Amino acid sequence: MNKKHFETIAIRDQWERSENKEHSVPLYLTSGFVFDDAEEMRASFAEEKQRDLYSRYSNPNTNEFISKMCKLEGAEAGFAFSSGMAAVYSTFAALLSSGDHIVSARSVFGATHGLFTKYFPKWNIETSYFSINEPENIESLIQPNTKFIYCETPTNPGVDVLDMEYVSAIAKKHNILFIVDNCFATPYLQNPIKFGADLVIHSATKLIDGQGRVLGGVTVGSEALIREVYLFSRLTGPSMSPFNAWILSKSLETLAVRADKQCDNALKLAEFLEKHPKVRSVKYPFLKSHPQYEIAKKQMKLGGTIVCFEVINGVEGGKTFFDSIKMCSLSANLGDSRTIVTHPSSTTHAKLSDEDKIAVGILPGTVRCSLGLEHINDIIEDIEQALSKI
Numbered sequence: 001m002n003k004k005h006f007e008t009i010a011i012r013d014q015w016e017r018s019e020n021k022e023h024s025v026p027l028y029l030t031s032g033f034v035f036d037d038a039e040e041m042r043a044s045f046a047e048e049k050q051r052d053l054y055s056r057y058s059n060p061n062t063n064e065f066i067s068k069m070c071k072l073e074g075a076e077a078g079f080a081f082s083s084g085m086a087a088v089y090s091t092f093a094a095l096l097s098s099g100d101h102i103v104s105a106r107s108v109f110g111a112t113h114g115l116f117t118k119y120f121p122k123w124n125i126e127t128s129y130f131s132i133n134e135p136e137n138i139e140s141l142i143q144p145n146t147k148f149i150y151c152e153t154p155t156n157p158g159v160d161v162l163d164m165e166y167v168s169a170i171a172k173k174h175n176i177l178f179i180v181d182n183c184f185a186t187p188y189l190q191n192p193i194k195f196g197a198d199l200v201i202h203s204a205t206k207l208i209d210g211q212g213r214v215l216g217g218v219t220v221g222s223e224a225l226i227r228e229v230y231l232f233s234r235l236t237g238p239s240m241s242p243f244n245a246w247i248l249s250k251s252l253e254t255l256a257v258r259a260d261k262q263c264d265n266a267l268k269l270a271e272f273l274e275k276h277p278k279v280r281s282v283k284y285p286f287l288k289s290h291p292q293y294e295i296a297k298k299q300m301k302l303g304g305t306i307v308c309f310e311v312i313n314g315v316e317g318g319k320t321f322f323d324s325i326k327m328c329s330l331s332a333n334l335g336d337s338r339t340i341v342t343h344p345s346s347t348t349h350a351k352l353s354d355e356d357k358i359a360v361g362i363l364p365g366t367v368r369c370s371l372g373l374e375h376i377n378d379i380i381e382d383i384e385q386a387l388s389k390i
């Protein structure tokens, strides 16, 4: 059977069947695994024999999830984490040493920004920032001690898009790594490795889970880099639980159909908002008005499931909008089957200074809308009635 299509890999890539011949992979809720004798145990711990030893290191359920993610992203190897932030932190911590330097997009997820500003400086790791709208400045920020260039594309919450081919060429020229957080796109919409990324990080909590049930994260890339990430993680213990891996592997089976529908809903909402008098601006990668529309079209299959817009009347307008929403959920998550509206300024990105918020396009009236699977007419009706109250 030719397994080349995304949907087929996501559904048919499965861990070995047990002697019970189950159709769906069993849940391996076990912390450890047993050995036949002392020699097998020694050889396994010495990595002379490849097998599961202890679920902090690996487990059949995490193995299945990682194997699928690697195939879907076009990567050699991966490691799965308890959350997206565990993946971000552990990947960085495995690769960085005191005295290293990072070049990062200014618009990154609030918690990642917190790592750069609050924790890394105390370990003598500094970060320089570039605006995603001015990638031509990236090269000038690179220093002899720069370890990697980091970005999210599309960004959270502004859905700005970075040309990954352009940035990876800079990274290669300077012999440094290029790491991409692919959370907003998922491997269904884009594969950063195809555009030159060395490592790809995901919060699987979002569209990969798709139903707001579990936290998870994963990093994929070359064998050599993932080996570093693995060695750090098996010591420090940020591993994904077998239960979450089982859920997430099942979730991947439906990612393509969910993403198709949610992206379609997102485009329809974005087009509706573009004409609405109570909306000052709308950002969606597949709207022609998006500043990086051409780049988005080049590297993404569809425009994503997130629409970012700014209502009129600033803080007051935003408050009225959120207080008037009836069906959509006021929540901080995204990528759920339920449409969610979030106020980044007071929630996910609240820790950013006012100056940093403005620099990454988070204004008091900015709304991040994560489109779900409800009927688009019902979503638009709810958002329209909330806008009419402003």
Ligand SMILES: Cc1ncc(COP(=O)(O)O)c(C=O)c1O
Pocket (backbone or CB within 6 Å): 083, 084, 085, 086, 088, 109, 152, 156, 181, 183, 184, 202, 203, 204, 205, 206, 215, 216, 217
């Ligand atoms: C782009 C991005 N990266 C990382 C994370 C962190 O993921 P988690 O909440 O699973 O730790 C998030 C969460 O919203 C995110 O949006």
